[in-house]
Amino acid sequence: MKKKTTFLAILCIIIFGWVEAQTLIAHYNFDNSLNDETSTYNLSASSGFTPTFVTGQDGTANGAVTGFASQDFLSTASNFEIDGSEPRTMAAWINANSLPGSGQAIVGLGEQSQYKRWTYGTLGVRSRIEINGKGFNVPSPDFVTGVWYHVAVTFDGTTAKLYVNGELKQTNTTWAVVNTTSAPLKVGNDYNAVSPALSTRGFQGAIDDLRIYTGAANDAFILSLYNNTVLSVNNRNDVSTFKAFPNPVKNRLYFSSNEIASVEIYNLLGAKVIASKVSNGIDMSQLKLGIYLLKCFNSNNEVVGTIKITKN
CATH class of the missing domain: 2.60.40 (Immunoglobulin-like)
Known part of the structure; x- marks a missing residue:
């Protein structure tokens, strides 16, 4: 996904004064690649799954990943560093081909056990977060297939927040029981089954510009991600013609x-x-x-x- 510059000066000042509260630990542009821009948590495809790349949300050719069937997923080789009740922020652009009432996952952590599974995805036409024992959706908007949406979730240790297109849509303040098991990160699926593949909710659509942070971002930072005012850690336009x-x-x-x-x-x-x-x-x-x-x-x-x- 190419980075654009729709800069809001006041917003940048707000972000700069607060930004040290979270740290980017994984960033996937999915520009014809499964690599993490931070070079820490590169992804690989599950057995028998060959992901495909389609046009990203900003028109970049081969700029988003897709092709997930029900048990397909991408995962890290090692356990991801977010676990327990640690604060976290996850954000991505999604474009669904289908919106099943049984739900589908964008990001998954943990295991299939009460309060130990962390799933961020959709349930029907709504954005949803689950911890296997509790879950909640945004009240609006209803997602429509074939449309790009920016979705984000934050959790500060007790409160979870859901955002759509930069706007806070739902807050839940009863999540002190979150206890995510240390496990590899899954993208495009979650840990919602015990066997055979521990995953049955492959995301039916495309995912672009997935970012994961330690720490809970504030409203201004989420809005900045939606408006593309936060630059990637890396940039494809690096040059060696000047110093x-x-x-x-x-x-x-x-x-x-x-x-x-x-x-x-x-x-x-x-x-x-x-x-x-x-x-x-x-x-x-x-x-x-x-x-x-x-x-x-x-x-x-x-x-x-x-x-x-x-x-x-």
């Missing part, structure tokens, strides 16, 4: 090419922290220590690439 120096940098950063007219600077959680015209370099002195991505634009406001910078 930034010194790198690591303490105060002022310079570029080897005159092509760069302006930059946007993001931290590794994807929040934009600076937007600046380039005039004899740019001032980096006010940034905290850490690693940043510089999204570089030419004089026509076209993206020419990204550069990773270390701030000392």
